[in-house]
Amino acid sequence: MKTVVAVLTVVAAIVGLWYIACVPMNIKGVLDAAERAGEQVEPATARERREASALGLVAQNSFAIDRVWSVDRPRLPAPHQVVVELWQTTVMKKITSKRSLIYHAQVTLSATLLGFAIGTGLGILLAVGIVHSRVMDMSVMPWAIVSQTIPIIALAPMIIVVLYSIGVQGLLPKAIIAAYLSFFPVVVGMVKGLRSPDHMQLDLMKTYFASGNQVFWKLRLPSSMPYLFTSLKIGIAASLVGAIVGELPTGAVAGLGARLLAGSYYGQTVQIWSALFAAAILAALLVALLGLIERVLLGRMGVKA
Amino acid sequence: MNMQMTSQVDSASDAAQAGPVIEARDLNLVFGSGETSVHALKDINLNINKGEFVSFIGPSGCGKTTFLRCVAALETPTGGSLSVNGMTPEQARQSRAYGYVFQAAGLYPWRTIAKNIKLPLEIMGYSKAEQDQRVAEVLELVELAGFGGKFPWQLSGGMQQRASIARALAFDADLLLMDEPFGALDEIVRDHLNEQLLKLWARTNKTIGFVTHSIPEAVYLSTKIVVMSPRPGRIHEVIESTLPRERPLDIRDTPEFIEIAHRVREGLRAGHGHD
Structure with a gap:
């Protein structure tokens, strides 16, 4: 029982770090999409954002943080995105399918x-x-x-x-x-x-x-x-x-x-x-x-x- | 004093035997060459007759194990002659003339006790039925009947060593060479195994060469005690035991036993004095 808890703690820590890492990794893509959608982002242009640090962007645009885990083509996909993809391409697909x-x-x-x-x-x-x-x-x-x-x-x-x-x-x-x-x-x-x-x-x-x-x-x-x-x-x-x-x-x-x-x-x-x-x-x-x-x-x- | 051993046939042993089972004449063994060479055996002269129980005792480096390994053709002497059953040691090894018991039991962990004892029988090509029969016999001989199906790790150290003795007894070799077989065991187990070994020797009438560190063990078991001394390894003295062949454990408290043990101790001490 003790070992199970320990093992699960380690797994949880890894998954947690992964989710955290998604924030700086994906923030630029999220902001670019938001700018295209007409939202107010800081700084306003893609060029300026390229110069800025990822952590700085996160601090300035905290409204966008929850979007980093559901980007369509993320730099770093969130764990649940990978799990969903795995599920859809294994269990939900016929084995004969080229996408299985x-x-x-x-x-x-x-x-x-x-x-x-x-x-x-x-x-x-x-x-x-x-x-x-x-x-x-x-x-x-x-x-x-x-x-x-x-x-x-x-x-x-x-x-x-x-x-x-x-x-x-x-x-x-x-x-x-x-x-x-x-x-x-x-x-x-x-x-x-x-x-x-x-x-x-x-x-x-x-x-x-x-x-x-x-x-x-x-x-x-x-x-x-x-x-x-x-x-x-x-x-x-x-x-x-x-x-x-x-x-x-x-x-x-x-x-x-x-x-x-x-x-x-x-x-x-x-x-x-x-x-x-x-x-x-x-x-x-x-x-x-x-x-x-x-x-x-x-x-x-x-x-x- | 270097007592030269000539054939002194024990009254109980077979006087009709053509010659000694083991005969060493001016046997020498030098490991290496030049300044780093080690004179492991120097001018060994020794006869061992059929049915004798001969112990080799001495400090480490005295060549007692080396001599036994020469007899087994595991080492090759560099001088002198050595015969086993009238053959060269190599021929004797090839005709499977002896069983060898090592310091460690060395049982194969992946074989049961019975299968371990079968190992030499399989190698020597005994039939299946013969194998089973012999395994049953020797297991009974070392009082391990009923343990054939166990794996080595399920047995105590003393039982493992008994199994390794059974393995050496399983095939028809009249000569049993034992290199400190009980050295790693505690005193009580050792006493018990010594007693069993004597019974086994009496029942099988084998010739036994036995290397040991222990004076009481040597005196208790042997008809002949070879006291050796180191650098170079040589025979210091050969002591014929006057004890009867029938030996209960409490014989060790008799004056006769103590007298022989005393002689062995004196011999060991004098042998050391040569350094």
């Missing part, structure tokens, strides 16, 4: 999941290789690290272009960008996990004259599971970012990335924010789902709950 966020989310989700599967598979394979071969450790790991220093926003268009030129388009290029971001945490976590058995446990296997295969399946792999799940949670969030970034340079017509792009073309800030929230909610759901699988699997492995 669920439709767009599902497009992005499929690229995310495919990319996540590719990235995780690749990550685990690389980790197994790195742990078992010194050559791979020294040759692959540096490249894996370097790969993550390149901004994905710079790389994504090139991946799209290169793949398009060899005839690959649609879901796969986005999934590959998603995989590019998600394999890295899996490699790092899995290498750490596969190396987590201590000397004593490895010595014990040695006293049984166990083969490398047996050591892997009976000791290293089970030991790595907690590490793997931590990595998977980071990986799937990264995968979603990758899928969205992959939708930006293609001018894609569907997907959360496309929705963000369209919103920014037409100055539809409410649409941008609701797409951002949809992405955040989707990521949270995916991470929570992985957490659930982790609980069930590790619970079955006898880890104390």
